[in-house]
Amino acid sequence: xxxxxxPHLSIRVEDxxxxxxxxxxxxLKLSEVARRGFRxxxxxxxxxxxGVSLDIGVGESVGILGRNxxxxxxxxxxxxxxxxxxxxxxxxxxxxxxxxxxxxxxxRLSGRRNIYLGGLAMGLRRGEIDSHLDEIIEFxxxxxxxxxxxxxxxxxxxxxxAFSIATLSAPQILLIDEALAVGDRKFRRKSLERVRxxxxxxxxxxxxxxxxxxxxxxxxxxxxxxxxTVRADGEAGSVIDEYExxxx
Amino acid sequence: xxNAIAPDGGADATGLQDARAVDRLGPYLRATWERRExxxxxxxxxxxxxxxxxxxxxxxxxxxxxxxxxxxxxFFGLILQTDRGVDNFxxxxxxxxxxxxxxxxxxxxxxxxxxxxxxxxxxxxxxxALVPITSTMTEALAALSGYFVMVVVVVTTGETFTPAxxxxxxxxxxxxxxxxxxxxxxxxxxxRVYDIQQVLPFVxxxxxxxxxxxxxxxxxLEDNPLQVVFELNPLYCFxxxxxxxxxxxxxVDTSLVITALIWSFAVFVxxxxxFRGAEDSYGSE
Numbered sequence: 001x002x003x004x005x006x007p008h009l010s011i012r013v014e015d016x017x018x019x020x021x022x023x024x025x026x027x028l029k030l031s032e033v034a035r036r037g038f039r040x041x042x043x044x045x046x047x048x049x050x051g052v053s054l055d056i057g058v059g060e061s062v063g064i065l066g067r068n069x070x071x072x073x074x075x076x077x078x079x080x081x082x083x084x085x086x087x088x089x090x091x092x093x094x095x096x097x098x099x100x101x102x103x104x105x106x107x108r109l110s111g112r113r114n115i116y117l118g119g120l121a122m123g124l125r126r127g128e129i130d131s132h133l134d135e136i137i138e139f140x141x142x143x144x145x146x147x148x149x150x151x152x153x154x155x156x157x158x159x160x161x162a163f164s165i166a167t168l169s170a171p172q173i174l175l176i177d178e179a180l181a182v183g184d185r186k187f188r189r190k191s192l193e194r195v196r197x198x199x200x201x202x203x204x205x206x207x208x209x210x211x212x213x214x215x216x217x218x219x220x221x222x223x224x225x226x227x228x229t230v231r232a233d234g235e236a237g238s239v240i241d242e243y244e245x246x247x248x
Numbered sequence: 249x250x251n252a253i254a255p256d257g258g259a260d261a262t263g264l265q266d267a268r269a270v271d272r273l274g275p276y277l278r279a280t281w282e283r284r285e286x287x288x289x290x291x292x293x294x295x296x297x298x299x300x301x302x303x304x305x306x307x308x309x310x311x312x313x314x315x316x317x318x319x320x321x322x323f324f325g326l327i328l329q330t331d332r333g334v335d336n337f338x339x340x341x342x343x344x345x346x347x348x349x350x351x352x353x354x355x356x357x358x359x360x361x362x363x364x365x366x367x368x369x370x371x372x373x374x375x376x377a378l379v380p381i382t383s384t385m386t387e388a389l390a391a392l393s394g395y396f397v398m399v400v401v402v403v404t405t406g407e408t409f410t411p412a413x414x415x416x417x418x419x420x421x422x423x424x425x426x427x428x429x430x431x432x433x434x435x436x437x438x439x440r441v442y443d444i445q446q447v448l449p450f451v452x453x454x455x456x457x458x459x460x461x462x463x464x465x466x467x468x469l470e471d472n473p474l475q476v477v478f479e480l481n482p483l484y485c486f487x488x489x490x491x492x493x494x495x496x497x498x499x500v501d502t503s504l505v506i507t508a509l510i511w512s513f514a515v516f517v518x519x520x521x522x523f524r525g526a527e528d529s530y531g532s533e
Contacts, residue, residue, distance in 0.1 A: 009264060012483040078267070079267060080267070080371075081373045082369065082372065082373050083370070083531075084532045085268065089267075090266065091267065092267045093263050093265070096267065098372065103372070109293055113293055117289060118288050121374075122372065123374070126289075
């Protein structure tokens with residue numbers, strides 16, 4: 001298909017394969033050493049995506065579901081542009097942003113410094129963070145703990161902080177990997193609302209989650225990834241029903 | 249691998265663009281420059297968190313370099329007496345050690361940074377050159393205390409301040425550019441072949457003796473063809489220029505300054521271009 005025939009296309013994934021080698025943490029048997037020579041450690045190949053093609057339009061909200069290790073998160077990283085592809089290509093309109101800042105944060109430092117670390121990592125300017133600082137602290141409900149080292153936070157506090165930082169920027173394509181399942185019930189409701197607001201501004205939302213209810217309530221469309229391929233793609237309700245009916 | 253380096257980030261008529269398109273050099277450098285605040289903040293934070301758990305805290309920034317000089321002075325100044333042809337050996341030694349170790353640490357950190365920030369690269373999209381550049385900034389900040397101790401040693405051993413000392417600041421800046429180039433080259437090399445990290449410390453140990461850190465090259469190699477090896481060694485050029493600025497008995501050798509400048513420019517440009525050549529592959533398992 002010619003992309004120019006889709007003026008409202010937001011994301012196009014074309015026959016994407018992702019394969020990588022991982023070094024195994026085990027010793028080799030003598031016979032294996034003899035066979036492989038000096039490639040001293042065992043390594044195996046992971047074929048995370050095996051030919052995925054998708055079109056996603058502007059304004060769509062899509063849930064990606066599938067079992068652990070099926071390739072959901074890899075697909076999301078491909079769309080975010082952070083995953084090296086083995087073949088195929090991913091086209092996007094505008095800037096995709098993964099709702100993930102954990103990797104940019106440093107547990108040894110205070111919550112306050114981490115707000116800057118995370119915000120700057122997402123491409124915000126220092127001035128922009130300055131003017132939103134109170135708002136972030138308020139939203140994360142961390143007024144009393146903000147100057148403590150982050151490693152002393154409970155996992156819920158840490159997740160709230162990360163979520164509050166991550167949702168500060170306004171991307172055109174919002175990608176969420178299990179980020180909604182954070183904090184207590186009250187915070188979860190608040191964060192779901194925040195994501196809906198962001199989606200209204202962003203236009204396109206893609207979320208990976210094991211929580212099928214989240215997909216049911218937030219997404220029109222669902223894509224089922226199974227062993228690196230698209231197993232089903234369509235209206236959220238029916239794909240979820242199909243997924244739940246299959247027990248493998 | 250899909251190495252789409254297309255103009256305008258690969259945008260076609262519909263506004264769709266390749267999610268992994270690597271910017272052309274100009275926009276790439278601009279995007280790197282635009283994220284300088286982040287680089288700076290990460291560098292400062294990293295330095296801050298390194299000393300968080302020690303009893304003496306920031307005092308270690310000063311104690312560590314003093315101990316370094318003390319150990320070397322004990323062996324080479326007092327026991328082996330390699331101070332032939334040097335008036336102020338303690339000052340001479342301090343300059344050699346801190347200038348050399350700064351570049352060594354920055355280069356090794358460039359290699360390590362690719363592993364240290366791998367998770368970040370797997371989640372956030374940004375010009376990957378920022379990773380080794382940020383580690384270079386961290387090491388530059390970390391080295392400042394060593395240079396401070398160096399100046400204190402030089403002053404207390406009787407050198408007199410001249411306005412020429414201020415030229416140490418731009419010289420330091422040039423050295424940081426040189427270090428960034430080395431860090432970029434090392435980062436890509438280590439990304440390809442992880443084992444290089446094991447070899448590098450030995451390369452630097454060799455360089456330590458080939459950079460005139462511990463002895464006056466001219467006093468040992470007068471009219472020896474080996475002298476050329478030293479004069480072409482960028483770290484020797486840096487060390488000798490710092491000495492020329494700070495020590496009364498030394499003078500700045502213009503040809504060494506030019507050699508250092510050429511090296512820094514060349515290493516940085518080559519490092520940037522070479523590192524960017526594999527931009528597409530960083531952050532993989």
